[in-house]
Amino acid sequence: MTQITTESVKPPIKLLVVDDSWVLRRVLRGTLSQRDDIEIVGEATNGVEALSLILNLSPDVILLDVEMPVMDGMTTLQHLMIHTPTPVIMLSGLSKWGSSRCFDALKYGAIDFVSKNSFFKGIDGTAHSKLVIRKIIAAAGVKVNSIDPMKSPGPKSLNSQGQVVFCEECGTRNSGEKALAGVRFIICKKCGDEIPLVTDQRHRRMNYLTVIGTGASGYANLLKIIPGLSPDMGGAIFIMVLDYKENVVSFVNYLDSISNMQVEVGTHGETVEGGCCYVFTGEQHVTLSPYSGVYSLQIGRIEDDSEGIAIDTLMTSVAEHIGDRALGILLSGYTAEGNLGMSAIAEKNGNLMILNPDHCLHKIMANDSRIDHKLRTDLNESDLSDNIGRNHFLNKENVVTA
DSSP: OOOOOOOOOOOOEEEEEEOSOHHHHHHHHHHHTTOSSEEEEEEESSHHHHHHHHHHHOOSEEEEESSOSSSOHHHHHHHHHHHSOOOEEEEESSOOTTSHHHHHHHHTTOSEEEEHHHHTSSOSSSGGGHHHHHHHHHHTTOOOOOOOGGGSOOSOOSSSSOOEEEOTTTOOEEEOTTSOTTOOEEEOTTTOOEEEOOOOGGGGOOOOEEEEEEEGGGHHHHHHHSTTOOGGGOSEEEEEEESOHHHHHHHHHHHHHHOSSEEEEOOTTOBOOTTEEEEEETTEEEEEEEETTEEEEEEEEOOGGGTTOHHHHHHHHHHHHHGGGEEEEEOSOSSOTTHHHHHHHHHTTOEEEEOOGGGOSSOHHHHHHHHHHTOOSOOOHHHHHHHHHHHHHHTTTSOOOO
């Protein structure tokens, strides 16, 4: 007797579209009506309507416009992430990917961002919607945690306690708490003399190095990991982002403005200092070079026929020079890059971690390393930030010299 088996059919992704543009809503309805894996379960024209619909519809993914009447998208996003965390893709007709508005949205809980201008390029029926469709499908597989905007990191300070300095001219006690980030001196409140702000050199030693590899989809993850790290923890952070230089530079400027430690684009020949975070692009071939007891950055351009090695090259070089005082971390990415570099760090008895794949928009990068190195899969962004700080503080007094 032949046994008949039936395959379970996966239910379609429930999508809520929140946009005051009837044109966009009509285009999406027309495109998605031809698919059986995504279903528009509701539409709203502003944030107030959206919040009331969310409780009744329980959508899997929300497309949320930034610019809307009554309640705009950013305000709606913040309410949403406090009460009913849901994967959100932000839409904007005024801001583009890589803008401050884009990174604001990611910081407050959105997992992706789409410019409407690029969305409507090449009107040919469905081609203009393919990008959003891919993002919707990826977003449906992401787990989102509650985010309270009141607890989000604010602008950086000189250090967690504020810096007290004394004027050599008149001896007056001055506080550096109100100095702007990046300012190297303050003016004495009594005599007007310039007072240099010197960071304790113990905190700038190269005693531990964390290397983070990610694709462009990892920006949202990094915004939850880096801002809370203290520059006093010792050691340095390297981040390799597989994205174009223009986007990476824009991200670095934004991340630096909300982080406690200094965040900068790494430059060729620069000496690596503790308490700093250096960011590189996937187009760069980055290695460490020992010189006179310190390490400097050696940066070249990856040839076209050598693409896909940026993270591996950086991690391998760090493993070679830093050994067991290195920590390798992989976040979201749609390629398997970084796995060889993680192996190099493991061979030198360094530490390895990955972000929980459920928190990754693209899971291949973290998943491949998880399988090969049998890594934990329950670490969210807050856990990774805590582990980075813990590893650096434990090695704070162990100076690494070239």
